[in-house]
Amino acid sequence: MSSWPEDVGILALEIVFPSQYVDQTELEQFDGVSAGKYTIGLGQQKMGFCSDREDINSLCLTVVQKLLERHNIKPSEIGRLEVGTETIIDKSKSVKTVLMQLFEPYGVTDIEGIDTTNACYGGTAALFNSIAWVESSAWNGRFALAVAGDIAVYAKGAARPTGGVGAIAMLVGPNAPLIFDRGIRATYVRHTYDFYKPDLTSEYPVVDGKLSIQCYLNALDQCYQQYCKNVSKKLNSEVDISSFDAVIFHSPYGKLVQKSLARLVLNDYVRTTKEQRTQKFSELIKFNNIKLEDSYFDRDVEKAFLNYSKEIFDKKTSPSLLIASQVGNMYTPSLYGGLVSLLINKKVSELAGKKIAMFSYGSGLAASFFSITVTHNCGPSSPLQKLVSNLSYIKPLLEQRQKIEPQKFESTLELRQKTCHSAPYEPNGSIENFFPGTYYLTKIDEQHRRFYDRIPVLTNGHV
Template sequence: MKIGIDKLGFYVPHLYVDMNKLAVARNIEPAKFTIGIGQEKMALAPITQDPVTLAANAALGILDETDKEKIDFVIFATETGIDHSKSAAVYVHHLVGLNPHARCIEVKHACYGATAAIQMAKGHVALNPESKVLVLGSDIARYGLNTSGEATQGAGAVAMVISADPKVIALEAQSTYLTDDIMDFWRPNYSDKAFVDGKFSNEQYILFFSKMWEQYKEKTGLDLNDFEALCFHLPYTKMGMKALKTVLDEGTEATQQRLAANYKISAEYNKNVGNIYTGSLYLSLLSLLEQKEDLQAGSRIGLFSYGSGAVGEFFTGILQAGFQDHLYVEEHKGLFTSRTEVSVPEYEEIFQETLPTDGSNIEFNIDKDPAAICLVGMTDNMRNYVNKLR
C-alpha cells in the first residue's frame, strides 16, 4: 500500500518586509541579506495571526468535505506553541470543522516536528487505510530587532493530508535519522525569542546531512544519480545549498546540473517568506512542485529534515501520476501577489505588539486582516478566534 502526501498547501500572512530596506535600516550591505543568506522578503504576522490561525488558514485552503469527514487524526507540529497544556491541533480542528471523532495532538522538536508528524501519520494510515491525517507545520520565527538572527525570521504554515494512495507523492519506507544532544538553537519557556549559535548550527546541519546521506546510500544502494531533486529544511535559502554542495561531485555532470537547478527552484518560496521552522522543508517541496513545470511522475525527491538540538532525518518520495492536477498553484500565487509591504518602522511597531501576559482582556480589529481565520483577542486568559466564513 502506498502512503504519502495526498494534498499540500500553505498560508503566509499578508504583510512582508523588503530585505534590502531592512539591511539599509540596519547599516548592513543589502547583498549580505539577498545574496549572502539568500533572502528577499520576510513574512510578518500581525497581532491577529498566530501559529493556530496560520495553520487553520493553510488547512482551510486545501480541505473539502470528504477530507473533513475522513480526517480522524490531526497532528500540529510547532516550536512556537501558544499553550503549555492545550494542543493547538484542537483549535484548528474546531476552526475548520473536522469530524469530531478524531485524535488531536501537538508535537515538538524544533524544525523537525512536522517530519515526526508525517512518520506518525504514516503509521496511523497503515493501520487504518480508510483514514486521513492532517499534518500541520506552523511557526512564527522571532529572534528580536537588531539581532544577528533578525534577517532569518519569518511566519507561515504548511498543511498536508496524509493518506493511502496519495495523489501527490508516495513516501518510501526507508529513511535514515540521527539524534545528538547539542545546543545550537533553543528557546527557553520564559522567552518569546530564540537563541542561536549560528556558526555551530550551520556546522551541525551539514554534519547531520553528511552522516545521514552516507547511511542512506549504504542502507538502500541508491546514489545521487537516482534523484530528480533534493529539498532541504531552509532556515535561510543558502543553507541548503551549502549542504548540497558537499555531495554534488558524487553525481554525473547531468545530475549535478539538474540538482543545482532544481534546488534553486525549491528555494523560491522560502526566500520570499523567510524561516517558518517546522514548515520550512515542506514549503521548499511545494516550491519545487508548483514551479518546475516539467517534473515527471515517477521522479524520486529527497527530503532532508533538520531540527536543532538536534534531530535529523533523510527520507524520500516518488511523484505520482497526475500530481500536478492536485496542486494549488493559482491560490498560492494569489497569496504572494496580494501581500502588502510594510516599512521598517511599521515592521518594528508590529513586531513589538504582544498579547497581554497579566490576565487582562483585549480585543483586536480584524477588518484589515484579509485572512478567513483570525485571532480576535483574549478574554479571561483564553485566546478567541473567528472563522469569517461561518
C-alpha cells in the same frame, strides 16, 4: 483493510502565510548593514510577519479549514490530525485540540493525534506519524492530516532577517501522487544546544549560530550516508546526487541550502575511490585527503564544491526556494514549503515519475533524509494534476501581499515581544488586508482563553 495500503503519501497540500511582508533590501538599509547582506549573503528577498492578530492557533485554523474547503473534504473523512510546531503558547493544551472546533459541529470527535515538538523537525515527525498510522493496524480507512506551523521571530540583530511565518497542511492517505519510499529513510538524533527556547515568557530563541550550522551540516552528512546504506541494503542499489531529480532541504536561509546541496556532492566525492575521483571529479582532485568532519568551515572546500555543483543546484534545488525567499524561514513548514515551491514551478509532465530527496532538520537535534516518488500518472484528471492545480492560488497570493516599511515591522515585533503571554489582552492590529478565509485573534480573556473570528471567504468557498 487486511492488506498493506499501497502508495501511501501526500494527496493534497495547503499553505498559508501572512498578508504582509518586509522587503529585505529595505531592511538592509534600515539596519545599516552592507547592501546584499540579507539578499545575497542569506539569499532572502522578502520576509512575512504577523501582527498581534495572528498566533499559531489562527494559522493552523486557517490552513486546515482552507484545505477542507478547497479539496471538498468532509470533517468525518479525517481520522488522524497531528500538529508539528515549536511555537508554544500553552504548556499543556495542544494546538490540535483548538483545531477540533472545526470538527465538533459535525459531530466528529474521534480523531487521533496531538502536537509534536522539536524545533523545525516537528512537522516531519507529524507527517511520519500520519503515514505510519495509515500503514498500521490502527488505520480505519480515513485520511490523516499532518499540520506544520510556526512563527519564526528573532531578537533585533544578525538573526532577525532569517525569520518568517507560515503553516502547511498535508492530506495523507493511500494511492497518493506523492508516494513516500518505504524502509529506506534515515534519521539522526543527538543532544546539542545549537538553538533552543528556554525562556517561556519570550518568542525569541537562544542561538549559537556557528554551532547551528555545523550541527545542520553534520546531521546532513550522517543522514545521507545512512540513507545510501539503507538503499544499498534494501534495494541493492547505489545512490549519489544523480539518483534524484530534485533535492529539497529545510531552509533557515537560502544560502545554507545551496551549501547543503554542495555538501551532498562532497559526500559523494568522499565515498568514491581515488581512482573514481580522477575520472568523475578531476577538477577537485586536490581535495583527495579531505575529511568531512574537518570541512564544515573550510572556505576553500566550500567554494570549490559550490562552484562544481552550481548547475546541479540550479536544476534540482533552486526551484524549491521560491516560498523560502519570499516568505522566510517558517520553521516546521519550511521543508514542505520547498516541496510546494517545486510543485508550482514545474509542469505536471515534468514532475511525473520523478524522485525527490528531502532533508529535514530541527535543532537540539533531530534530522531525517527521505525520498518521495512522484506517480507516473499525470493525465488531465489524475491525482497529481489535481494536487498541482489546487496550488495555483499561491503565486497570485504572494503578489497580493502588502509591503510594510521596516520601522513598522520593527514596532510590530516590539509589540509582540511586549504583549507575549499577556492576559487579558485585546489585539489592535488591523485586519483590513487579511486574505479571505483567515482566522484572527479577537481577544484573550483574564483566564488566558483565546477567541477567534474569520475573514469571510469568497463566494466559491476559497481564495
